[in-house]
Amino acid sequence: MGIIKEPKQERSIEKRNKILEAGYKLILEKGYYNTNTAEIAKAAGVSSGIVYRYFKDKKDILLQAMQAHFEDLMYNRIFVQFENLTSKEEIPALLPSILQYFVEMHNYGLKEINELTALALLDDDVQEFMEYFRNRTCTVIEETMIRLGYGEEHTKEKAFMIWQLANHLCDDSVLVRHLNLDFDFIFQHSLEQIMDILECKGLEHTF
Amino acid sequence: MGIIKEPKQERSIEKRNKILEAGYKLILEKGYYNTNTAEIAKAAGVSSGIVYRYFKDKKDILLQAMQAHFEDLMYNRIFVQFENLTSKEEIPALLPSILQYFVEMHNYGLKEINELTALALLDDDVQEFMEYFRNRTCTVIEETMIRLGYGEEHTKEKAFMIWQLANHLCDDSVLVRHLNLDFDFIFQHSLEQIMDILECKGLEHTF
Amino acid sequence: MGIIKEPKQERSIEKRNKILEAGYKLILEKGYYNTNTAEIAKAAGVSSGIVYRYFKDKKDILLQAMQAHFEDLMYNRIFVQFENLTSKEEIPALLPSILQYFVEMHNYGLKEINELTALALLDDDVQEFMEYFRNRTCTVIEETMIRLGYGEEHTKEKAFMIWQLANHLCDDSVLVRHLNLDFDFIFQHSLEQIMDILECKGLEHTF
Amino acid sequence: MGIIKEPKQERSIEKRNKILEAGYKLILEKGYYNTNTAEIAKAAGVSSGIVYRYFKDKKDILLQAMQAHFEDLMYNRIFVQFENLTSKEEIPALLPSILQYFVEMHNYGLKEINELTALALLDDDVQEFMEYFRNRTCTVIEETMIRLGYGEEHTKEKAFMIWQLANHLCDDSVLVRHLNLDFDFIFQHSLEQIMDILECKGLEHTF
DNA sequence: TATGAATGAGGATTCATTCAT
């Protein structure tokens, strides 16, 4: 037993997706350790047994849900931002809104990413997945930089730094508001740092 | 009825500390949810029952261990660094080694901080403790800045940014090596960003 | 999240009843505090986990078993006795056998009621249930008295006294035999006391 | 080990009595199963270890406390009532106040007897002790009856019935008030029943 | 395929009792 079915039929795919959505939603809302498979099955409108036909175990639900979620995130929301950039010169004008978009996306749709960050730190499988996601994103940033004519020196490091700066800003955005600090001031600094890495400091655009 | 003993006698303190150390070590190594109280007791060389004389519950072990750990960290390792600074002019010369010290301390003694970060994201009590720790540290940075003659404008934000930059650098240091990136390059950038916030860019010292 | 299943299917009902019976039996035999859930499950021939699908917790087993037991007791054994009475005049002829029936029922099927009485004294939920049972029984006695034409003066008190006399006689029946006393003598006295309350003393029937 | 010390020295006796009093008080207040030995020791102002020098185990505290308590109860409060009776003729005049005294004693000082009744039903040792107490009390009633000139026919049964009537009245007194019934009415009936057994009905005294 | 009943290992916590000091 334990053979995982990769569903082909329409109804099966639909069922699998319902489990995925319900599982992801519940895990992000209530936490991985506070969500049990029976709840997920119930929320998905399926029986508890069927879960194990589509997923290896509880963690597999999370991993596959993350995959789907991040796949959507990367292709439909992040990469498209970079593809819009066609020349170095546009950066000062476009970067502020890109960065702002990231922060908003984080706050309004990915606030629950905390749970994932936590799980990534606690669980090797989740960590591996998050690394894979970060690597792909960094690679796209790197490729964009090369496409825009940046030299190849330390490009990997620069891509990494940019991506981490954006992420840390997102994480901090929650904290900063909690501490009643001036988020715009901090946002502006992160923006300048990225601009600095992209060698377009002094050119920045106020928005 | 579950009255927690605050041990005064030497042997009791010793036993309590053994539980604390064993608990902290195991939780950081194996994860909070993967460590059970029986293991902690065994590792500490005590019976399982005695744990509940010194600690309210399992989480209390973690919280008290964190308290001890961070108290030591703050007073003996972090704050002393700031106290050594007596004038703005010293910053370019001293900051690199301070930052490097942080990273090393993180890598050699606090690498497991990941687990704590994770728990802080998952558990409200741990989160509260971590916030308290961050607030105190940021306050000391802020006070140091004022003592060194920095204006009060956006000092809170600057202190927060400096501390987060240092922390994110520490976190990234693990990642960066894992990805075979040039850590020195990234370290240098973080250093410059902090210098920039402290208005001593251009003065930096190579080391 | 611990949702209790109200079983509809035959096999489920059967299993739930097995747990109920095994739990009731063991609790009455060995005492509530000396019976653990694992034993109950084992005696019922089920796994320990399934118990919590049908019952909220250990006490719920007891409470539900009592409910079933007393429901049967009241409707099928006690109330039917009162319904048979159609006029005051019948009482002297019928009361002796009714009372005797109670005592026998107690001795042969409800001797374990001691355990329940004890639990009722120790536990608020059990106490509440026992009160509910007593109230309903007293109410039926009261209604019967009114139906038979007794005045309404102190009817509630009289119903209570009759019921307590019957119960105390049942309890005493065990003790009395243990002490080698003449139970018939005591039985006769209790009977007379009830007759007295029902104003039919002097009319009594020897049996 | 495990040798129980029968203390002779004044300080030891005092310590033993403190444990006895504290244990009895706590057990009656909070229930046997909800009171632990550490609490008893603390309330008695002694160490938890010393308890086991004076008492075999936890139950032994209860049993010895009951012994002391009932010894006092019987000799100083109950038997003295019977000794005051010097002739049959006094009964109608004195019985009401004796009975009333019992009920009050129960309500004001022995209300907690519920806990003991419960334990007697649950535990064989406690049951045995309660039986011993009842037997002695019934014997004294019996002896009093003989002394007052009652014939010996069914005297044991009569003594038992009188004692149980008094006890049941005490127990019911709590219930009856809870149910908003007229206690005086019920009290009067119990009194009459006892009078009846003592062949002095019709002679009763209103009070 | 699908169901959901059933399994049973696992874990935090309590507490009567013992024992080193």
Place this chain on the structure above:
DNA sequence: GATGAATGAATCCTCATTCAT
């Protein structure tokens, strides 16, 4: 004698996973 720290068995309940239907 006295202390109170230490022991460790015992127990209720949860839940990921399996399996009979």
